[in-house]
Amino acid sequence: xxxxxxxxxxxxxxxxxxxxxxxxxxxxxxxxxxxxxxxxxxxxxxxxxxxxxxxxxxxxxxxxxxxxxxxxxxxxxxxxxxxxxxxxxxxxxxxxxxxxxxxxxxxxxxx
Amino acid sequence: xxxxxxxxxxxxxxxxxxxxxxxxxxxxxxxxxxxxxxxxxxxxxxxxxxxxxxxxxxxxxxxxxxxxxxxxxxxxxxxxxxxxxxxxxxxxxxxxxxxxxxxxxxxxxxxxxxx
Numbered sequence: 099x100x101x102x103x104x105x106x107x108x109x110x111x112x113x114x115x116x117x118x119x120x121x122x123x124x125x126x127x128x129x130x131x132x133x134x135x136x137x138x139x140x141x142x143x144x145x146x147x148x149x150x151x152x153x154x155x156x157x158x159x160x161x162x163x164x165x166x167x168x169x170x171x172x173x174x175x176x177x178x179x180x181x182x183x184x185x186x187x188x189x190x191x192x193x194x195x196x197x198x199x200x201x202x203x204x205x206x207x208x209x
Numbered sequence: 210x211x212x213x214x215x216x217x218x219x220x221x222x223x224x225x226x227x228x229x230x231x232x233x234x235x236x237x238x239x240x241x242x243x244x245x246x247x248x249x250x251x252x253x254x255x256x257x258x259x260x261x262x263x264x265x266x267x268x269x270x271x272x273x274x275x276x277x278x279x280x281x282x283x284x285x286x287x288x289x290x291x292x293x294x295x296x297x298x299x300x301x302x303x304x305x306x307x308x309x310x311x312x313x314x315x316x317x318x319x320x321x322x323x324x
Contacts, residue, residue, distance in 0.1 A: 102251075129312075131312060131313075133315075138218075138317070138318075138320070139317050139318070140213070140215075140300050140302075140315035140316050140317045140318045141252070141300075141315045142315070143312055143313075143314060143315075146312045186251050186252075188251070193306075194240050194257075194259070194304065195257070195265070196242065196254035196257060196265065197252070197254070197313060199250075199251025199252050199253070201249070201250055201251055202249075202250075202251055
């Protein structure tokens with residue numbers, strides 16, 4: 099099925115470093131979402147974006163809805179070991195329809 | 210507020226056997242989704258319900274997969290017979306309907322292993 103282009107595929111960083119990941123799509127989306135998934139668990143919603151150009155923060159996380167509606171990025175500042183996990187972007191066209199997911203960015207943080 | 214509940218969390222079966230997964234969405238959420246997540250991939254939609262109606266089942270392999278949401282609350286996803294390639298995590302998600310936007314909340318998933 100259709101998937102978004104998410105990069106990087108994986109990241110290995112030191113505690114305290116900032117992290118940036120992004121998603122691009124050939125299709126326009128009305129909603130961009132960022133999820134984190136830990137082993138054996140379902141994805142947990144981190145940030146939801148509803149307007150082109152919107153910049154939203156959740157603690158150390160900041161995400162932006164690209165002005166073209168075809169991309170989004172997520173930044174994590176001052177990473178800590180508990181940030182470890184797989185981060186997924188997801189785009190949605192019409193409200194209530196299926197989310198289209200990226201393949202995920204696996205984040206590893208060494209202390 | 211309780212989250213999306215799924216059971217079982219893990220299931221190991223032999224190929225050609227049937228299997229069923231259960232999902233109870235967040236209270237008041239009218240929309241329910243079943244997603245399939247293969248290893249190293251993001252989730253992909255199998256079926257979407259609005260109350261008790263399946264409004265998008267285009268990606269559901271109907272020869273072996275079936276789903277129901279009889280009373281518009283909890284839902285069951287069934288595979289019969291299971292194949293080796295069905296080994297994956299089956300995720301249930303739900304969302305409210307809030308005007309033109311909504312967000313989806315996921316359960317912990319059922320990890321299926323077909324031997």
